[in-house]
Amino acid sequence: MPSILIVGASRGIGLGLVSQFASEGYRVHATTRTPGAPGKLGSIKGDIQIHGLEVRDDTQLDELAVNLENENLDILIHNAGIYEATRDVLMEVNAEAPIRTCERLIEQMNSGGRVVLMTSQLGARRGKDESLGNYGDSKAALNDRFREKAKDWSEQGISAVVMHPGWVRTDMGGENADISVVESTRGIFSFVESMNSSDHGRFVTWEGSDHPW
Numbered sequence: 759m760p761s762i763l764i765v766g767a768s769r770g771i772g773l774g775l776v777s778q779f780a781s782e783g784y785r786v787h788a789t790t791r792t793p794g795a796p797g798k799l800g801s802i803k804g805d806i807q808i809h810g811l812e813v814r815d816d817t818q819l820d821e822l823a824v825n826l827e828n829e830n831l832d833i834l835i836h837n838a839g840i841y842e843a844t845r846d847v848l849m850e851v852n853a854e855a856p857i858r859t860c861e862r863l864i865e866q867m868n869s870g871g872r873v874v875l876m877t878s879q880l881g882a883r884r885g886k887d888e889s890l891g892n893y894g895d896s897k898a899a900l901n902d903r904f905r906e907k908a909k910d911w912s913e914q915g916i917s918a919v920v921m922h923p924g925w926v927r928t929d930m931g932g933e934n935a936d937i938s939v940v941e942s943t944r945g946i947f948s949f950v951e952s953m954n955s956s957d958h959g960r961f962v963t964w965e966g967s968d969h970p971w
């Protein structure tokens with residue numbers, strides 16, 4: 759069966775993605791900062807391996823890479839993110855960590871590997887020069903770094919996108935958000951299943967349509 763790594767899977771969209779891919783028969787590798795107390799992640803049925811990862815910790819990233827060495831990953835979704843923190847921490851978690859994680863892991867993915875980095879509509883500059891706020895700026899920085907790396911990654915046989923997952927009812931999105939976790943993760947699943955090299959470099963929504971940069 760195909761295999762997927764979901765980074766940031768303890769709750770919200772990441773937890774929903776584990777459930778969605780596991781129910782479709784995937785072998786799922788899921789990361790949490792608290793592998794010893796996985797909570798809801800520990801009760802999802804399916805072929806699920808739980809790993810520890812604080813995305814700012816390079817030692818933990820190296821350990822994860824070693825543990826996944828023979829796992830032939832087909833898909834990597836970097837979902838971990840934060841909304842409220844200092845500007846520096848937002849940059850570390852939302853902009854720097856996803857790129858570092860991919861750089862470390864894509865060399866051990868299967869040929870034709872697919873990568874999704876979770877960004878946000880709030881990181882779309884739409885031609886503006888002014889600040890988008892600390893969170894928006896961190897996601898805009900992720901989008902910029904993604905575009906800098908995209909050529910290298912495609913030369914390594916990887917198809918990668920940045921994705922807005924919708925405004926989703928999670929701890930981050932809040933209870934008044936537009937869509938449920940299940941709606942978002944079904945859309946993401948359907949896009950990722952059909953994703954190929956023609957999608958490489960896109961900024962897409964959870965429904966697979968183009969999002970303005």
Ligand SMILES: NC(=O)c1ccc[n+]([C@@H]2O[C@H](COP(=O)([O-])OP(=O)(O)OC[C@H]3O[C@@H](n4cnc5c(N)ncnc54)[C@H](OP(=O)(O)O)[C@@H]3O)[C@@H](O)[C@H]2O)c1
Nearest residue numbers: 766768769770771812813838839878925926928929930931
């Ligand atoms: N919800 C929305 O409406 C929305 C809209 C646009 C974009 N997004 C993006 O979608 C992604 C998921 O959002 P969500 O709504 O599911 O958020 P959430 O409910 O707040 O969950 C965030 C996830 O990221 C993990 N995480 C945070 N910091 C981490 C770190 N330093 N190391 C490892 N894991 C870390 C959290 O783990 P812990 O449980 O350990 O904290 C949790 O699993 C984020 O990248 C977010 O920016 C969300």
